[in-house]
Amino acid sequence: MTRRTLLIGAGAGVLGVILSSCTPEPAPTPTPTRTPTPKPTGAAISPSAFARSAWTTDQYSLGAASFTPAGTQQSARDALATPVDDRLFFAGEATDTDAPGTIDAALRSGDRVADEVIGVADEGERIAVVGAGLAGAAATSRLVAAGHEVMVFEARDRVGGRIHSVVDDERWPVPAQLGGWLLSPDDTEMAALLARLDIRSSEVGSALWRSADGDVEPVSAEPVQAAIAAGQEQPTDVALADTLAEAGVDLEDPGIVALLAAVTASAGSDPDEASTWFPPVAQPVDLRAPLGDLGVVFDDLLDGAKVGLSSPVSRVAYDEAGVSLGMATGESLSFDRVVITVPLGVLQGTGLQFAPALPFSHRGAIAELGMGRIETVWMRFDESPFAATSAAAAEEGDASADQTDADADADADADADASPTVWHVVGGDALIRTWFDLTPATGENIVVGVVGGAAAEEFAGLDDQQALDAAIGSLAPFLAVP
Ligand SMILES: Cc1cc2nc3c(=O)[nH]c(=O)nc-3n(C[C@H](O)[C@H](O)[C@H](O)COP(=O)(O)OP(=O)(O)OC[C@H]3O[C@@H](n4cnc5c(N)ncnc54)[C@H](O)[C@@H]3O)c2cc1C
Structure with a gap:
């Protein structure tokens, strides 16, 4: 399966495609990191290809990797990882205590959260995954394998999150x-x-x-x-x-x-x-x-799931009956459970709201941990x-x-x-x-x-x-x- 066929609805009315309710099309959001072509430097040393990141200011990461500030316990990460009412489930590198801030952590957290959901979900439940980074992709892979109907919401116009291979054969012999x-x-x-x-x-x-x-x-x-x-x-x-x-x-x-x-x-x-x-x-x-192109990893892990690109979630409302996701476009969609994998920097910001507010233990952990x-x-x-x-x-x-x-x-x-x-x-x-x-x-x-x-x-x-x-x-x- 190619990435094109996998990522149905990339900026093209994914919700309408996936769900029976008719909804407006999410607006495409260009990925903020880029491969610019600056002019030669004054020193006359000029690269033939140049690419740089800006994760610190990227609204969908607001930093690169979580760290543990002096005086903070790793138990804050366990608190962040704790499910809320068996409706909200948390993954992402910041929820890992062994090697937070790493690829390893993201993958492990995705595996962990999928097992948690599978442990409580009934057959055929509709599960939403917010974020198509490594944690979200790993969770999705397991949930799909367990027979759940999984819908992934990704704010960017690409999958991978904080892993981003720029593939451009003319400029880069390797991504x-x-x-x-x-x-x-x-x-x-x-x-x-x-x-x-x-x-x-x-x-x-x-x-x-x-x-x-x-x-x-x-x-x-x-x-x-x-x-x-x-x-x-x-x-x-x-x-x-x-x-x-x-x-x-x-x-x-x-x-x-x-x-x-x-x-x-x-x-x-x-x-x-x-x-x-x-x-x-x-x-x-x-x-x-x-x-090589690490995007292939995401194609593989997300195979079998419905993935909506350019689909930022702005509100998560939950009660004992289920979860409602509010999209940045104004529409809302219902699921049985949701896996939230957005970076710590996003949780620390104001772009994603919870109703009711997350428990104190979660908010305390989010405030205490650092985003590097x-x-x-x-x-x-x-x-x-x-x-x-x-x-x-x-x-x-x-x-x-x-x-x-x-x-x-x-x-x-x-x-x-x-x-x-x-x-x-x-x-x-x-x-x-x-x-x-x-x-x-x-x-x-x-x-x-x-x-x-x-x-x-x-x-x-x-x-x-x-x-x-x-x-x-x-x-x-x-x-x-x-
Ligand atoms: C420059 C840099 C270098 C690094 N170097 C290394 C390294 O060498 N080795 C290593 O092990 N680790 C490294 N890391 C860390 C590693 O990349 C991360 O730990 C890992 O990729 C995080 O995966 P994740 O799934 O937890 O989060 P993410 O990959 O950030 O996935 C979360 C996803 O949620 C999406 N999202 C955010 N907000 C919303 C929203 N409102 N609605 C819907 N979707 C949303 C994001 O777009 C993103 O796709 C580096 C990170 C950076 C930035």
């Missing part, structure tokens, strides 16, 4: 991933989906740390990990930045700044807001980078403007080299020469300090910048030309002519 894409070894469910759907991925290889003065020693995460371990023994939870300062970690040191920028780019929370008891991962290892900011920029160059080569990076070696060697027999992709390389920008005033060089894995000059926390918020506020200038400026230590 540009503007949202979540990197997998850790714990992402077994997603890894199995990629394998089944024949989506290629590559192990992320060695790291190169570079300042304006040249290569610097790789920065060890060990002092950060040791400080976190000590902080977790304390009677109260404090912000990660305080824990690190207390342990003598110099937060002004350029190497530590680059290391923490990478941590923030992965978690979305700055060290002065993140919890020490439930901290971000200090140095992810054994990451894999999918190099992560932004991404992809650039492809016809001619490489970079001084660094992946071969040089591989020779440098780093902590991940052992992992690569250990996996070499089992994994054909583990050849360091063919693996994307991580670049860390040390010192200076770079806005984006964490980069992935995909050249070894793609044969094309493609670099991907990832930025988190307050810097991501700043990046999201830039126009496309400013974003391009910030990206090129951040890469100065790696350019052949800085």
